Amino acid sequence: MKQWIQKLIHQFDVDLGKGEINPKVGLSDERATLIFIIDTFNKNLIEFDNHPVRKMREILDSFARELMDENSNIEKVLFRIRQFFSSYRLDEYSYVQKTFDDFRGIIWDFVDQLSEDFSLERAEDAVMRGNLNKLKEAVEANSIELLRDESRQFIDAYVEYQNTRDNRREERLGIVRENLEGVKKQLVEANQNMRFDHLTKAYNRKSFDEQINRHWKMFQISDVPVVLLALDIDHFKKINDRFGHAIGDHVLIECVKLLNEAFDGDSEFVARVGGEEFAILLPDYRLERAVKKGEKALEKIRKETLVHEGAEIRFTMSMGIAQLHKGESVEAWMKRADAALYESKTNGRNRCTIAMDEDMSSSQVS
Numbered sequence: 001m002k003q004w005i006q007k008l009i010h011q012f013d014v015d016l017g018k019g020e021i022n023p024k025v026g027l028s029d030e031r032a033t034l035i036f037i038i039d040t041f042n043k044n045l046i047e048f049d050n051h052p053v054r055k056m057r058e059i060l061d062s063f064a065r066e067l068m069d070e071n072s073n074i075e076k077v078l079f080r081i082r083q084f085f086s087s088y089r090l091d092e093y094s095y096v097q098k099t100f101d102d103f104r105g106i107i108w109d110f111v112d113q114l115s116e117d118f119s120l121e122r123a124e125d126a127v128m129r130g131n132l133n134k135l136k137e138a139v140e141a142n143s144i145e146l147l148r149d150e151s152r153q154f155i156d157a158y159v160e161y162q163n164t165r166d167n168r169r170e171e172r173l174g175i176v177r178e179n180l181e182g183v184k185k186q187l188v189e190a191n192q193n194m195r196f197d198h199l200t201k202a203y204n205r206k207s208f209d210e211q212i213n214r215h216w217k218m219f220q221i222s223d224v225p226v227v228l229l230a231l232d233i234d235h236f237k238k239i240n241d242r243f244g245h246a247i248g249d250h251v252l253i254e255c256v257k258l259l260n261e262a263f264d265g266d267s268e269f270v271a272r273v274g275g276e277e278f279a280i281l282l283p284d285y286r287l288e289r290a291v292k293k294g295e296k297a298l299e300k301i302r303k304e305t306l307v308h309e310g311a312e313i314r315f316t317m318s319m320g321i322a323q324l325h326k327g328e329s330v331e332a333w334m335k336r337a338d339a340a341l342y343e344s345k346t347n348g349r350n351r352c353t354i355a356m357d358e359d360m361s362s363s364q365v366s
Contacts (some may be wrong), residue, residue, distance in 0.1 A: 031067045031074065034081070038064050043274035044205070046198075048095040051088060053199065054245045057275075059084060061240070113175050117168060124161060131157045197272045199249060200256040208271035208279055215283055216330045223326075227290035229280040230320040230337040231259075234349040236276035243311055250308040251315055252276065258304060262297035279337075287323040287354065294319050294352050302350060318344035319352035 027035070042060045045053045063081055066072045131154050138150035197204045203211070215226045233239075233255060240248040252272070259270045259278065269281040282290050298317055306313045320340030324333050340355035347353070 027068065034074075034078070035064050035067050038067075038081070039275075043277070046092060046095070048092065050091050054249060056088070057240075058245055061237070109179065113179075114172070117172050120168070121165070124164065128157065128161050200253050200272050202256045202259075202278070203269065203271035205271065205273045208269075208273050208281075211269050211271070211281055212279075212330055212334070215281055216324065216333070218283075219324055224284055225286050225323060227282045227285045227287060227321060227323045228333060228337045229282065229290065229294055229352075230322075230334075230341040231278040231280065231317050232319075232341055232345065233276040234316045234318055234345075236315075239313065239315065243313065247308055247311055247313060251306060251313060254304075254306050255301070255315070255317070258301050259297065262300055263293070285323075287321070290321055290323070291352065291354060294321055298350070298352060316350035318349045320344060320355055321352055322355035325357070 038060050042057055045051075045056050063077060063084075066077045067074070135150050135154045138147040141147070195203060195207045212228070218224060219226055233251065236248065236251070239251055255278070256270065256272065259280065263270055263280055263282070267283045269283075271279050271281075273279045282293065285293070298319060302314070302316045304314070306315075318341060320337045320343070322333055322337035322340060336355035340353040344351050344353040
């Protein structure tokens, strides 16, 4: 069986000797590719009306399990997958469009109000120019009575004009402040959605990609060491299957809390990069210090007992640790950490493995 397919099956916690998969044959490339696509999509779902993430994961997991069954009709499963994706993408487009329309509506109201104010000011300016022209004509008419009357009318009109402008300016500033607060709120919410995972509130994959590239660039300039930890919750699929996705979500949320407690430094960066996959960046850490910190975190997690809706859950995590090397690309660095994580998983889980150079084997430490 191809290594990437073995890794995929391993991720789904399928026992090659007891499950639906024949260990001598394995999955076909077609089935494995579909499962890989489903799993990737599963890790990047968006929470929106009609398609809550929890429900979507249940549907996608059911597709994956059917595809792992050699006796299932792949054409029928593929037809249902197409139907699901068509429905999902339509609703996803509607959700994104509605979000954009709401934001555009706030800006439009703001622009519309300003346009109305400017139109009124132009009309009032035209009236004042007319009053001013009458005053000029009175000056040239050589009539004291006319000059007196026009002067009074102009002064009264000018005072009213200035008061109206001042009042409108205050009203406009209030409207501007109100609209800007609305815009600011939407931008903050949009930024939160873009940077943080909706469920666990950890940094998301987008934030992680930005952060790891930033640290990589800093390393090229300063040589300040930085270590990447790749983590995965052990047997997470079995937790979902046994307790349900509500408990699975609770485990993910509590897992992030435990990781944030273990890695609470100002520069220590905890991200959820997939379904049950996490990554931690430790700038200004050398490998030995990062290993001690990682082992301490794993020990903290394995001792924790979660209680939710009457169920007691204990879980463990596997970890791969890689320190960035000079001349190494971000992709190669991440690949070494991921390979070390996979080695932890294949060697019994609940442990961390140090990633060595690409031409050397990894070193298991716990």
